[in-house]
Amino acid sequence: TINAGRLWDSIHETARFGACDGGGVDRLTLTDEDKRVRDWFCDTVEALGCTVTVDEVGNMFAHRPGKRDDLDPIAIGSHLDTQPTGGKFDGILGVLAGIEILRTLDEAGYITNAPLEIVNWTNEEGTRFSPAMLCSGVFAGVFPPDYAWSRTDRDGIRFDDALDRIGYRGTEKAGGHRLGAMFELHIEQGPILEAENCTIGVVTGVQGARWYDVRLAGSTGHTGATPMRLRRDALVGASELVLAVQRIAQDHGPEAVASVGRIDVAPNSRNVVPGEVSLSVDLRHPDDATLARMAESFEAELGRIADHHGLERDLTPVWDSPAVRFAPELIARVEAGAEQAGLRHRRLVSGAGHDAAYIARVTPTTMVFVPCLGGVSHNVAESTTLDECRAGAQTLLNAVIAHDNS
């Protein structure tokens, strides 16, 4: 049985690394704070007798031998990086529940058949280096390592330079060892479990996502002396695009979501008509065909708006992540694990992307969700209770043990 107090304490222990106002965590990938939590991870799992392997894109694997080393390890993992206004649980719960499982098994003197590996995937969030789930993607062969290494952040810093700077470029090839299965525990980041009073979400898959970068260029001018009819105001075009993106979500049913999260204006001076705007667009839907239609509408709206305001436009597709279905036999193990723990559960599709979505391409994979207050995440106020953490970690343990015994 999971020791929920111990799990809770280690969540709060790691929340010091990058602690920010409002009780949240600001720990962008490959920053000094990320290095500190990675060092903590190494120290902690090594003290539990594990061996740590780091691959060429910084993914970390804490290996606990099983009885039969001919079996591929069962992975339990998620990510330790956060959003700039992140919470204490998003990703972190999934890694620390893995560590809690190691401790629980150690106390019980329990050795699994297959080895266990607790995994910290690099750059899940995608906010510093796009796209999201970058290094689980490399592990799964979705992206070549070169692609990850050459990604740059907004200051032009390359991923590989940032990785070397914190000393977490390992020697193992990404994807260089096989996993027998992967289980990821995560907070839901949405409102369904809370609304239906369920403690466990049995995750059957992940919805599809498309990300774009857009650049609109008009002409700068004096805000006092440039008549309205002579302007080519890039921010006016960008504002229409933000509202068009909202309408696209509304026009494609209640499951569709569409957002502009990032916008940068140049020269960003209060008495200069904006000459250039860069922004990001994020479209998602559980159904790939609907998502494709949303993408088409978006491209059409962008063209219409740019033409109407006489703006130049650049459209860069950044990410195209189709909808994912998890392995039925693992989904059933999670369901049984929740039953065994006497917890209310329901099946659902994840709105957020997760490392599990890419790992599912190379090994049987599934996820366990627990509720978060108000469905809120990517927000310093993100909150999950001790009992919910217990429920998630216990279900995870039950599912892993059952899978190991099968």
Add this chain to the structure above:
Amino acid sequence: TINAGRLWDSIHETARFGACDGGGVDRLTLTDEDKRVRDWFCDTVEALGCTVTVDEVGNMFAHRPGKRDDLDPIAIGSHLDTQPTGGKFDGILGVLAGIEILRTLDEAGYITNAPLEIVNWTNEEGTRFSPAMLCSGVFAGVFPPDYAWSRTDRDGIRFDDALDRIGYRGTEKAGGHRLGAMFELHIEQGPILEAENCTIGVVTGVQGARWYDVRLAGSTGHTGATPMRLRRDALVGASELVLAVQRIAQDHGPEAVASVGRIDVAPNSRNVVPGEVSLSVDLRHPDDATLARMAESFEAELGRIADHHGLERDLTPVWDSPAVRFAPELIARVEAGAEQAGLRHRRLVSGAGHDAAYIARVTPTTMVFVPCLGGVSHNVAESTTLDECRAGAQTLLNAVIAHDNS
């Protein structure tokens, strides 16, 4: 007669200080580049036998004695700071034409009755420290020096610290000496002169302007997992506000202009629903009553939009600069000066704010405009010809001499 080639050369000499891509100048007030152009100004006017006084907010006065030192000096001035995407002429032409007048008079051995003062006013642009025309405003008693000193830029740096850092806090009290008149030559920054094929604008006044800072706060959330109906997206509200500001201009006749020049989003992450947006609003009209109605519509729209999206709002008025009428006797001198030089001219009201607008409160003041290509300014492509510079400087000289003789 003005030596236009010499004026042209000194314009290009100063354009080195802060030269940026596209042939423009990026010389925000009180930066190292601003210090370099100020040092150049001192060296140049001292070589011409002038004495330089710097006041407590960094305004610089190059004094050339007249025959009668009981008369208040006639000022010729403008500003040497620029926008981040500024041109080579905005402000600069007005100061360097003053220096060219000194050279022309020296060559002719001409001593005016009243002393002459060439003035460089601090922080006209208002982009680093708002509001615009800050230190001509202090000189004119519109703002107390404390107000100027305590303004902060976007990095939180105080005006007085920036001023001390470049060594340009002088000892004279701002407004501590009287001016008998002030003439400011400037590029039009609008399209009228070019469209009507006039070389000289006889400026009768400056339109009114109101500036605001707006903050809209909603709630961050995950872009993939937060249903549209549960969002409070601050960028959606901000985008509606940008478009409302456009409509307000369109609803108040062809002279009305209204702009959002600056927008900053937090956390500005591509997979986070924007939680907070700060933006600047700039409303202008030549008629104060119309401007007041525009301001009312804007406040009403802000309230409506914030309520509709469940956003918190903060509204900070930053600047309220009523319409200004220049001194009729000086306007007539500029008109006669253009006639004398055989130049096509017309009267107009300035769309942009200028130091002259504040100095007009304490001494008879007017302005001379020359065209700029396409009416474009606050843009690296800002352009005015050598002949136009000549025309402006000659009209300025004619008007100053006639005024001095009256």
